[in-house]
Amino acid sequence: MIDDTETQENREYWEYEPSSQPPYLTPNYKSTVIRSPNKPQYKLPRTLTETTGPLFTQDDLVADEYDLSVNAKGDAAIGSLMVMDGFVTDEDGRPAANTLIELWQANSAGKYHHLMDTRDAPGDPNFIGAGRAVTDSEGHYRFMTIKPGAYPVPNSGNYWRPPHLHLSLFGRSFMSRMITQCYFPGDPLNELDHILHGVPDVDAKERLIMTFDPVVGVHEHALGYRFDIVLRGRRATPMVG
Amino acid sequence: MMTDSKTTPSAGQTVGPFFNYALLRDGDNDLTSDGKAVGEIIIVEGQVIDGAGGPLRDVLLEIWQANAQGRYNHPADAPANSGDRELDENFRGFGRTLTDGDGCYRFVTIKPGAVPGEGNQWQAPHIAVSIFAAGLTRRLVTRLYFPGEDANDADPALSGVPEEDRMRLVGDVAEGSDNTVRFNIVLQGDGETPFFED
Numbered sequence A: 001m002i003d004d005t006e007t008q009e010n011r012e013y014w015e016y017e018p019s020s021q022p023p024y025l026t027p028n029y030k031s032t033v034i035r036s037p038n039k040p041q042y043k044l045p046r047t048l049t050e051t052t053g054p055l056f057t058q059d060d061l062v063a064d065e066y067d068l069s070v071n072a073k074g075d076a077a078i079g080s081l082m083v084m085d086g087f088v089t090d091e092d093g094r095p096a097a098n099t100l101i102e103l104w105q106a107n108s109a110g111k112y113h114h115l116m117d118t119r120d121a122p123g124d125p126n127f128i129g130a131g132r133a134v135t136d137s138e139g140h141y142r143f144m145t146i147k148p149g150a151y152p153v154p155n156s157g158n159y160w161r162p163p164h165l166h167l168s169l170f171g172r173s174f175m176s177r178m179i180t181q182c183y184f185p186g187d188p189l190n191e192l193d194h195i196l197h198g199v200p201d202v203d204a205k206e207r208l209i210m211t212f213d214p215v216v217g218v219h220e221h222a223l224g225y226r227f228d229i230v231l232r233g234r235r236a237t238p239m240v241g
Numbered sequence B: 001m002m003t004d005s006k007t008t009p010s011a012g013q014t015v016g017p018f019f020n021y022a023l024l025r026d027g028d029n030d031l032t033s034d035g036k037a038v039g040e041i042i043i044v045e046g047q048v049i050d051g052a053g054g055p056l057r058d059v060l061l062e063i064w065q066a067n068a069q070g071r072y073n074h075p076a077d078a079p080a081n082s083g084d085r086e087l088d089e090n091f092r093g094f095g096r097t098l099t100d101g102d103g104c105y106r107f108v109t110i111k112p113g114a115v116p117g118e119g120n121q122w123q124a125p126h127i128a129v130s131i132f133a134a135g136l137t138r139r140l141v142t143r144l145y146f147p148g149e150d151a152n153d154a155d156p157a158l159s160g161v162p163e164e165d166r167m168r169l170v171g172d173v174a175e176g177s178d179n180t181v182r183f184n185i186v187l188q189g190d191g192e193t194p195f196f197e198d
């Protein structure tokens, strides 16, 4: 299959602006202290290994995976219905088409569908909290879900994670692979969150907070939030030599 | 120029501890399409260790590699530069798994062929590895190379790693198995795995 983006494949990738990404060692986020490498990272030539990667299409999805708010049998999850809607682009504003987005989250009580989440909050039998979408040719995606609850982090002195959604994206290659989290505007816990505040650059941090946007919601049914994602991309001008 | 409209990429954030029900499906750690892929079937297995020396559970590991002929299943590895390296319809080249309670993981895959590097260089057979975990604010990137490959000596990525640490990127032949490659990943401290810039 030939599309416009393929003519871009051999262009050079931008390197990450360090302040736009959280450093591995973020002492307030305690477990980074023994999991962040001590040694500097080595340069990796950007070869075919890095400029290729797994690609996905709509055909990889099962019907309605974008909708987390009902289970397979059609039973409704408990919580405030919300739409998450946005565009995925690369750094130069080109749409990231056919990009797989995986979403996972806690239920409205702040509990994950996971054996290791043993805290005393109720599970919701109608909410698994996992969904997938593939962007269209404009880079557009949309999820229907319920707003997750905040949850306390064990043995942390009553530190609570703000409501957040986890997102995993592939883009066109190994170079654009990333996993992130997004947050709700105006939540008082955002200010106190060690993971969100691990990002040094103020603008980069703010871009992880969704925008309340009634236009992308569903009238008298679901609130709307807009969240745009920028993946690492290639320079607009091909490198010569 | 489009430079004025350039936006920096979205910030990465930790995968956290509770991802497996969303990101993993049965068979994601077998890249061979039930053994139908062409080439030598190998097991890649190992343990992930943190800076306290203990095994780390629930680490998400992803691998990306060329097929037995050294061809990537992606349009950037186009016929024009692929020479006689051909695609294998039973080999996509992408796998995922997570570490168990003992910090151990296992992939079933095909030994990749050598792949082109920059210019006329060739790269030794290798597998690209992404590591995500709670306590990792974003991805770590490394590569697995294979023991006994002459091409390792001239590999451009391996050559960028100080000589005393290069062996940490070359898997070990497992005792009692001729198709198993052991590759432990140490996040921090003694025996730390060399990681590459993401």
Ligand SMILES: [Fe+3]
Pocket (backbone or CB within 6 Å): A106, A161, A164, A166, B016
């Ligand atoms: Fe979470």
